Amino acid sequence: MKKIFVICLCIVLCAGTRTMAKKDKVTVNVPIEKWDGLRNEKEALLDSVTRLNDTIASYRQQLLVDADKMAQLSADADSMSRVIDKLQLLESRRVNDSIAFVEDSLRLHQQYQKREAEVAEQLHQAELKSARADTIAIQMMITYLDLKCKESRVIALRQNFQSIANDTLKRDYKEIDNILALYTETYQKVKSLAQDELKTKKIASATSSLTRDIAIDDYKKSLDDLDYVKKYYRNQENTSPYLNQMLDISYKALKEKDIELLNKILEL
Secondary structure (H helix, E strand, O other): OHHHHHHHHHHHHHHHHHHHHHHHOOOOOOOHHHHHHHHHHHHHHHHHHHHHHHHHHHHHHHHHHHHHHHHHHHHHHHHHHHHHHHHHHHHHHHHHHHHHHHHHHHHHHHHHHHHHHHHHHHHHHHHHHHHHHHHHHHHHHHHHOOOOOOHHHHHHHHHHHHOOOOHHHHHHOHHHHHHHHHHHHHHHHHHHHHHHHHHHOOOOOOOOHHHHHHHHHHHHHHHHOOHHHHHHHOOOOOOOHHHHHHHHHHHHHHHHOOHHHHHHHHHO
């Protein structure tokens, strides 16, 4: 009985196994057109994935390039910032230098104005002194026309006149200088004629009136021919009182035929 049971059990198990094997086997029935479509769709999907990966890789590469550019731009920005800082520093220095230059210029201008004022004042004082010196020179010339004046003094007076800076004074008193130019010549001639007559006594010892008159006329003509006599002797404005006094005595002595009066000329 046991053998029969075992045999039956084996038969049942084998039958069950075949049944289960039949149940596990799956059969897929897909038309060929549909299968080709699925395969093409799969390949297209794979291509899309590949392109997507390529695009992602390209984006990554571009990101790396952009990152380098950004780093360069950042470096450039830093460099530009340093340049700007330097420019600002230079500009600040330039402004400070400009301010210093302006301040120095103002200070120099003020010093120049002060010095200019000092020089102007010095010039003014010099002009006052020069004007005073010029006035004194003119006054001395006029004074010495009334006095006996040595030739050296006449030369000094005329040199002072030539040194006068004021053209107006030189023009107004030019005649005084002209008189001084004739002073020594006139003085010496008038005195020489008196000395000669007092020595020779041509007039005083004349033996006749005619001889005496000729001698007087010659004497008088010598006086009349003097440039001073022609120009200034009878001039009321510009003249030499001292020379006029000598001439007055000379003419009076000749007119009165009093030759002894000529001695006064030698005493002057």
